[in-house]
Amino acid sequence: MSTYILGYDICDPRRLQRVYRAMLRHAAPIEYSIFLLDGNETDVEICLKDIVPLMDAQLDDVRCYPLPVRGLQLRIGRVCLPEGIVWTGLPTACR
Numbered sequence: 220m221s222t223y224i225l226g227y228d229i230c231d232p233r234r235l236q237r238v239y240r241a242m243l244r245h246a247a248p249i250e251y252s253i254f255l256l257d258g259n260e261t262d263v264e265i266c267l268k269d270i271v272p273l274m275d276a277q278l279d280d281v282r283c284y285p286l287p288v289r290g291l292q293l294r295i296g297r298v299c300l301p302e303g304i305v306w307t308g309l310p311t312a313c314r
Contacts, residue, residue: 221288223256223263227281229274237273238281245269256283 225246229235239248245266246254256266263283270281 220257220259222286223258224284224286225254225256225263225266225281227252227270228279230278231275234273234275234279238270238279241269241273242266 223246225242227238227242229238229252239252242248242254245258245262246256249255256263267281267283274281
């Protein structure tokens with residue numbers, strides 16, 4: 220199992236809502252238009268296959284980046300998850 224960052228830039232508000240709802244079926248939102256997906260390459264492919272028909276390939280952009288297994292992870296600023304929710308892949312505080 221790996222972790223992936225998926226981000227999108229959708230120009231039309233209607234398409235934006237459709238893509239957002241589709242992303243929620245596959246990944247956890249961590250910022251506006253940024254999601255974390257825990258899974259394998261097949262999970263990413265399934266997610267992207269759901270998203271592509273909702274996009275305009277000439278105007279919109281969706282990107283996916285695998286996170287390194289032992290890479291540096293920091294958080295600066297406000298907590299991105301609601302109080303009481305802890306995702307162990309994110310540091311609890313910035314040092």
